[in-house]
Amino acid sequence: MNTDYSDLMSRKNEIMKRAIAIDYSKFDRGTIAFDYEQMMREVGYDLEEIRTIQSESGVGNTPIYELRNITRLLRHYCKPGKGARIFLKDEAANPSGSFKARRAATAVYHAKKLGYKGVIAATSGNYGAAVASQAAIRGLNCIILQECYDSKGKGQPEIVEKARKCEAYGAEVVQLSVGPELFYVFLTLLEETGYFNASLYTPFGIAGVETLGYELNSQMVERTGKAPDAVVVTNAGGGNLTGTARGLQKAGALDTKIIGASVNLKGLHMASDQQFNMKSFTTGHTGFGIPFVTLPDRSDVPRSAARSLRYMDRYVTVNQGEVFYMTEVLAQLEGLERGPAGSISLAAAFAIARDMNRDETIVVQETEYTGAGKHLQAQLSFARENGIEVSIGNPADEVPGKSIILPQTPDFISAKELDLEKLRKSLIQNCVKPLEVQQREELAEVDIEYLAVETKTDTDYVHRVLNAL
Amino acid sequence: MKACKGDWVRIHRILMEPGQRAAQVPEDTARVPLEMWDKGFLLNEEAEIGHEVLIKTIIGREVKGTLIEVNPAYAHSFGNCIPEILQIDRDLKTLMQEVGK
Numbered sequence: 251m252n253t254d255y256s257d258l259m260s261r262k263n264e265i266m267k268r269a270i271a272i273d274y275s276k277f278d279r280g281t282i283a284f285d286y287e288q289m290m291r292e293v294g295y296d297l298e299e300i301r302t303i304q305s306e307s308g309v310g311n312t313p314i315y316e317l318r319n320i321t322r323l324l325r326h327y328c329k330p331g332k333g334a335r336i337f338l339k340d341e342a343a344n345p346s347g348s349f350k351a352r353r354a355a356t357a358v359y360h361a362k363k364l365g366y367k368g369v370i371a372a373t374s375g376n377y378g379a380a381v382a383s384q385a386a387i388r389g390l391n392c393i394i395l396q397e398c399y400d401s402k403g404k405g406q407p408e409i410v411e412k413a414r415k416c417e418a419y420g421a422e423v424v425q426l427s428v429g430p431e432l433f434y435v436f437l438t439l440l441e442e443t444g445y446f447n448a449s450l451y452t453p454f455g456i457a458g459v460e461t462l463g464y465e466l467n468s469q470m471v472e473r474t475g476k477a478p479d480a481v482v483v484t485n486a487g488g489g490n491l492t493g494t495a496r497g498l499q500k501a502g503a504l505d506t507k508i509i510g511a512s513v514n515l516k517g518l519h520m521a522s523d524q525q526f527n528m529k530s531f532t533t534g535h536t537g538f539g540i541p542f543v544t545l546p547d548r549s550d551v552p553r554s555a556a557r558s559l560r561y562m563d564r565y566v567t568v569n570q571g572e573v574f575y576m577t578e579v580l581a582q583l584e585g586l587e588r589g590p591a592g593s594i595s596l597a598a599a600f601a602i603a604r605d606m607n608r609d610e611t612i613v614v615q616e617t618e619y620t621g622a623g624k625h626l627q628a629q630l631s632f633a634r635e636n637g638i639e640v641s642i643g644n645p646a647d648e649v650p651g652k653s654i655i656l657p658q659t660p661d662f663i664s665a666k667e668l669d670l671e672k673l674r675k676s677l678i679q680n681c682v683k684p685l686e687v688q689q690r691e692e693l694a695e696v697d698i699e700y701l702a703v704e705t706k707t708d709t710d711y712v713h714r715v716l717n718a719l
Numbered sequence: 720m721k722a723c724k725g726d727w728v729r730i731h732r733i734l735m736e737p738g739q740r741a742a743q744v745p746e747d748t749a750r751v752p753l754e755m756w757d758k759g760f761l762l763n764e765e766a767e768i769g770h771e772v773l774i775k776t777i778i779g780r781e782v783k784g785t786l787i788e789v790n791p792a793y794a795h796s797f798g799n800c801i802p803e804i805l806q807i808d809r810d811l812k813t814l815m816q817e818v819g820k
Contacts, residue, residue: 255741319815326818368778391778401751410795417758422776426734427754431741435734435755443780523748578804582811623795631798642803656803659810 258437266551269440269447271364274552281693282681283700284553286560294453294555297500300356300461307387309355310461312343314469314613319583324603327661334479334606336599338580338614339466342588346383346415347376347619349462353450353489354380356458361446362388368445372436372550374398374409375533376591376618381448382419392421393445395436399427400526407632408532408591411623428526433550449551450489456555459493460500466615467501477503479610482595482602485510485565486538488546488558494615495561507563511598512539514567514666515650527636528651530570530629534594539565540668544676559670559677559705566665568597571645571655574626575663576600590626592618601665630654674705678715690716720768722789726761729791730774730784757782758791 258265267273272293277284295303304310317336325333344351354371358381361369368391371381378394385392394416398409405425413423424439426432440447449455463481470478481498483491495508513535518525520537529535543565546554577593580586596614603612622628630640639653644662648655657663678701682690693716701712722728735753759774759782766772772786 255735255739322818323815326814393778393780399754399756401754403754405795407795407798410793414793414795417777420777422757422759422778422780425756427751429740429744429748429753431735431744431753434741519745521743521748522745523751575807578807579811582808583815622793622797625797627801627804628796628798630801630804634799634801640801640803642806656807659814 255431255434258434258441261441262437265437265441266447269445270449270452270551272452277553280697280700281685281689283697286557289553290453290457290555294457295356297460297464297497300457303359304352304355304458304461307355307384308345309351310344310465312340312465314339314466314473315584315586316473317584320579320600321603323579323583323660324600325608328604331608332604332606333608334603334610334612336603336612336614337470337473337478338596339462339616340586341462341616342592342619346379346419348380348592349459349490349616350375350377350380351383352458352462352493353377353455354384354448354458356454357381357448357452358384358388358390360454361448362390364446366444366446367391368393368443369448370395370436370439370443370445371448371450372432373450374412376412377450378412378421379415379419382416382421385421386419391445392419393424393439393443394421395424395432395439396426397428397432398425401427401523404527406527406532407623407628411621428521428523430521436550447550449549450487451549451551451554451556453555456489456493459489460497462615463494463497464501466494466613467498467503470611470613474611477506478613479606480507480509480602480612481615482509482511482599482612483615484534484591484594485512485558486533486535486542487549488542488554488556490616491558492556492561508561509598509602510539510558510562510565511595511665512536512567513573513594514569517649518651525651527632528638530633530654531573531591534591536567540673543673545680557704559673560703562670562706565668565670565673566598566602567668568594568601568663568665569645569648569655570650571648572597572657572663574630574654575656577626579660586617587620589618589620589624590629592616597663598665600660601663674707675715677705678712679719682716682719720789721765722761722786723765724761724763726789727758727791728761728772728774728786729756729758729788730772730782731756731787732784755784757784
């Protein structure tokens with residue numbers, strides 16, 4: 251391995267500390283635990299402060315729509331008395347075209363307050379555009395680092411579009427070929443510029459999403475007289491789900507079910523050069539979703555503020571063809587042309603609403619902007635160019651990387667349940683994996699309680715899992 | 720193609736050769752270099768495509784690399800027509816006529 255690489259990686263903690271100005275060690279407890287709520291309280295901002303910060307930069311207060319035609323279509327396939335009302339929060343109405351503006355607004359505000367001259371974010375997704383847009387508003391320099399091309403120089407159209415959008419807001423976009431060494435380049439840039447690490451996973455970033463959950467609840471209470479029965483959240487790194495759930499809790503919507511949804515990309519390796527362009531989704535997929543659910547601290551900060559297993563009631567997957575189909579349905583039946591990644595939770599909600607009662611409500615909590623590259627036609631066309639078979643049929647037969655199957659009729663859309671039990675065990679296992687046997691046996695009460703909160707279970711459950719390891 | 724000082728250009732650079740890749744990368748990724756692309760204003764007096772150059776990026780960083788494009792354009796699009804999408808649209812129209820109010 252490159253000596254510069256090892257050398258830089260050894261300075262990782264020092265670089266990170268300077269670039270984020272948070273002493274995470276003060277929240278450490280016991281052997282593996284840390285005080286998450288203390289971190290959120292001391293480092294983040296409260297809901298009122300965030301609402302002020304976001305309203306200064308045009309973020310939030312996005313409309314909520316009842317998808318009447320889609321609900322009507324759904325009920326055609328339901329048993330009598332079934333088929334919940336589907337609502338959608340149009341997050342594409344934020345300045346940079348996605349809910350990520352909420353995260354970026356607080357991160358960039360914080361960077362400016364601490365006196366940083368610029369911000370850097372490592373992201374190929376909507377977050378890059380969000381940081382670039384907020385940096386433009388606050389007058390800071392911005393660098394976005396993207397994984398964009400395979401070794402043939404072929405770029406994923408969606409990521410290429412995101413680069414354009416970041417440049418439209420005045421950011422420098424550094425693009426890389428496939429590989430996890432992106433993190434090394436990220437550290438190099440942080441060290442060279444002394445800019446702020448506008449990570450997706452800081453307490454203020456996640457707290458920025460709490461307003462989404464809070465607003466959503468107020469809008470639903472106003473519309474329907476009660477909190478929503480279920481909210482479906484697209485899940486990748488876990489921040490969208492964590493922030494939304496925390497916002498709903500702060501609004502008092504304690505009975506609302508939180509359902510995570512990801513696109514099924516099973517079998518595709520995220521760091522593979524050859525498989526990079528076989529994916530038709532660059533985020534919101536199981537390749538990020540599952541690893542982050544079971545090990546939140548794999549992110550670019552020591553303690554991630556995005557901890558989705560604490561909040562999740564269900565976690566489902568949908569196939570690529572189903573998401574593209576619902577993206578088209580949204581345009582054709584509701585007159586809303588939006589980007590495909592924002593429709594992951596819509597596809598899941600359509601399947602889940604079928605088994606809910608007619609008087610219940612389910613909210614799809616985001617949409618994203620659409621444009622060249624970031625569009626189902628661009629993606630299906632790109633998939634075909636890459637040898638992926640695109641057809642109409644039963645999406646259950648879809649094989650990621652080989653085929654995309656658009657549902658023949660809407661009743662072919664289904665949400666596949668992931669086993670939360672398995673994910674919880676896996677999280678506990680991941681937490682204790684680095685420990686010596688003796689350390690495992692001597693875990694303090696605070697560690698056991700921490701694992702119980704992390705997995706939304708109780709200490710008896712944690713003891714049972716630990717004993718079975 | 721010739722570029723002059725101050726022209727908006729795109730550069731390319733190899734950051735890691737195949738043998739230098741991180742230990743955890745899959746085999747197919749380990750076989751290829753880690754590459755980088757960036758854009759900026761040319762600082763050299765003049766240069767041809769393929770020359771090693773120095774640029775100043777939009778935020779003022781100086782970056783070295785091989786000149787690959789002058790006045791780089793965006794080439795992404797809405798892709799080719801996908802007839803299956805039109806089929807979905809037609810089916811939905813028919814379906815909505817059957818679906819009750």
